[in-house]
Amino acid sequence: MIYVIAGATGNTGSIVAQELLKTDAQVRVIARSADKLAPLATLGAEPFVGELQDTEAMKRAFAGAEAAYVMIPPNFGVSNFRTYQDSVTDSLADALATSGVKHVVSLSSVGANRESGVGPISGLNYLEKQLDGIPDMSTLHLRAGFFMENIFGSLALIKKMGIYGTATAASAPWPLIATHDIGHFAAQRLTALNFNGKNVQYLLGPRDVTGQETAAILAKTFGLAQLPYVQFSLQEMKHGMVDGGVPEHFADLYCELYAGFNNGLLDYHRDAESTTPGRLEVFAMNALKPAFDAM
Numbered sequence: 404m405i406y407v408i409a410g411a412t413g414n415t416g417s418i419v420a421q422e423l424l425k426t427d428a429q430v431r432v433i434a435r436s437a438d439k440l441a442p443l444a445t446l447g448a449e450p451f452v453g454e455l456q457d458t459e460a461m462k463r464a465f466a467g468a469e470a471a472y473v474m475i476p477p478n479f480g481v482s483n484f485r486t487y488q489d490s491v492t493d494s495l496a497d498a499l500a501t502s503g504v505k506h507v508v509s510l511s512s513v514g515a516n517r518e519s520g521v522g523p524i525s526g527l528n529y530l531e532k533q534l535d536g537i538p539d540m541s542t543l544h545l546r547a548g549f550f551m552e553n554i555f556g557s558l559a560l561i562k563k564m565g566i567y568g569t570a571t572a573a574s575a576p577w578p579l580i581a582t583h584d585i586g587h588f589a590a591q592r593l594t595a596l597n598f599n600g601k602n603v604q605y606l607l608g609p610r611d612v613t614g615q616e617t618a619a620i621l622a623k624t625f626g627l628a629q630l631p632y633v634q635f636s637l638q639e640m641k642h643g644m645v646d647g648g649v650p651e652h653f654a655d656l657y658c659e660l661y662a663g664f665n666n667g668l669l670d671y672h673r674d675a676e677s678t679t680p681g682r683l684e685v686f687a688m689n690a691l692k693p694a695f696d697a698m
Contacts, residue, residue, distance in 0.1 A: 404427075404428045404429065404469055404470070405428070405429045405430075405431060405467055405468040405469055405470075406423050406428055406429070406430050406431065406468065406469070406470050406471065406472070406593060407430075407431045407432075407433065407451075407464055407465050407468045407470075407471040407472075407504070408420045408423070408430065408431070408432045408433065408471070408472045409433045409455060409464075409471065409472065409473045409474055409495065410433070410434070410455075410472075410473075410474040410475075410476045410510075411432035411433055411434050411440065411443060411448070412432075412434045412436070412439040412440065412443075413474070413476055414550070414552060414582035414583075414585075414586070415472075415474065415510055415582050415585045415586040415589065416432075416472060416474060416586070417443070417586070418582070418583055418585075418586025418587060418589075418590065419472045419586045419589045419590045419593070420432050420443050420446075420448055421443070421446065422586065422587060422590030422591075422594075423590055423593060423594065424443070424446050424447050424448060426594060428594075429449065430443075430447070430448045430449065431448070431449040431450075431451050431464065431468065432444075432448045432449070432450055432451065433451045433452075433453060433455070433461075433464050434450075434451075434452065435452065435453070435454060436452065437450060437452050440452065451463075451464045455475075455476070455491045455494055455495060456487075456490050456491055456494050457494065458493075458494040458497050458498055461494050461495060461497075461498035462497075462498045462501060462502060464498070465498050465499060465502035465504055466502060467502075467503075468502065468503075468504050469503075469504065469505055469506065470504065470505065470506040470507070470508075470593050470596060471499065471504050471506075471507050471508070472507075472508050472509075472510075472589055472593060473495050473499075473507060473508075473509050473510070473530075473534075474509065474510035475488050475491045475492065475510075475526060475527070475530060476491075479649065479650060479653060482652075483652060484523060484526075484650075484652065484653050484656060485523070485525070485526055485656070488523065488526030488527075488529070488530070489526060489529055492526070492529055492530045492533050493533070495530075495534075496533040496534060496536070496537060499534070499537055499540065500537045500540075504540060505539070505540060505541060506540070506541045506542075506543075506593070506596050506598070507534055507540060507541070507542050507543070508542075508543045508544075508545060508589045508592055508593055509530060509531065509534060509542065509543070509544050509545065510545055510547065510585065510589075511527045511530065511531055511544040511545055511546045511547070511603075512524045512527050512546055512547055513546050513547065513548055513549075513578060513605065513607075513669045513670070513671040514527075514546075514660075514663060514664075514668060514669035514670075515527040515528045515530075515531055515544065515546050516528065516546075516670075517663070517668050517669075520659065520662075520663045520666070520668050521659065521660055521663040521668050521669060522656040522657055522658070522659035522660030522661075522663065523653075523656045523657070523660060524660060524663075524669075531544045531603075535601045541598055541599045541600055541601070541602070542600075542601050542602060543592055543598045543602045543603075543604060544602065544603050544604070545585060545588065545589060545604055545606055546603055546604065546605045546606070546671065547580055547585050547605075547606045547607075548577070548578030548579060548580040548605075548606065548607045548608055548671070549577050549578060549579055549580070550579075550580065550581075550582050551579050551580065551581050551582070551608075551681070551683060551686045551687075551690075552581075552582055552690075554617070554621070554687075554691060555691065555694060556647075558691065558694055558695050558698060559647075559698065560643075561621065561625070561627075561630065561695065562695065562698045565627070565629075565630065565631075566630065566631050566632075566633045567614075567617065567618040567621060567630050567631075567632055567633070568614065568618075568632055568633030568634060568635050569614055569634070569635065569640070569661070570634065570635050570636065570637050570639075570640040570658070570661040570662075570665070571614060571634065571661060571664060571665055572614070572634055572665075573613060573614045573615040573618075573632045573634060574613050574614075574615060575613060575614060575664070575665075576611035576612065576613050577611060577612055577613070577614070577617070578607035578608050578611050578671060578673070579608045579611075579612050579617070579683055580606055580607060580608035580679055580681065581608070581679070581681030581686050583681060584606065584608070584679035584680065584681045585606055585679075588604075588606055588679065592604075604676065604677065605671050605672055605673065605674075605677040606677055606679055607671060607673050607677045607678060607679065608678070608679055608681065608682075608683075609678060609679065609680060609681065609682050610678075611673075612683055614632050614634070615632045617632075617683065618630045618631065618632040620683055620684055620687055621687060621691070624684070624687040624688050624691065624692050625691075625692060625695050625696075637658045637661060637662060640654075640657070640658060640661065641654045641655065641658050644657065
């Protein structure tokens, strides 16, 4: 059994690769840098250095494989992120369609059932549709909640201004998930290959957490007497992102995403399988606190 992992050095792909390497499977890992693939190669993975937008390279990467994990890595260096997303999707879909891969797990997101109004998530709607259009290939799209790792981007705000906030109401519930849980779930399903046809699976963390609750958890973890939650306007959010070095077109996409969330477009269904174990309190203590203390 040969597995191919795209984005193998990322938060989810690295976990998928490590879990699969614990089995007897052959694991081929794709990334743009041989140096970043070296740790996985040391564990026994077959490194493949290539750009996901390079269709001919991807055809070689997927050759002989029976199953794959695919995703669209973030790339702040592109001039148009949505165009970049679609070019990665087209390259992966073309390569998969000619490779004979029979099972694919993709990293998607809550809101990917929407074609528009959800910022960068619209690119995942396109990804799902293109992969589902490949005959005789079974797909499982993991519509994940909001990554707990995204909170790293708020640590400077907390440190400098003593506040935490987003462009949503303090009482708005968020399905926060640790990316480790996404990678673990993907590896389990790829190992079992217990899906056929076209499938969607939501992954949502242990419970929905409001912005106010998140602020309280962070305050307790960081040893702060208080950490007020502030609801920013979309314009304030954009200015903050741009001032932090995020390209303006990317900031606009994220403002659209938050507007979509506020308008109820990022709907999802929670059940036993979509509820994953990693708690925000644990992630905050083990990952966020060391980074916060080091600032």
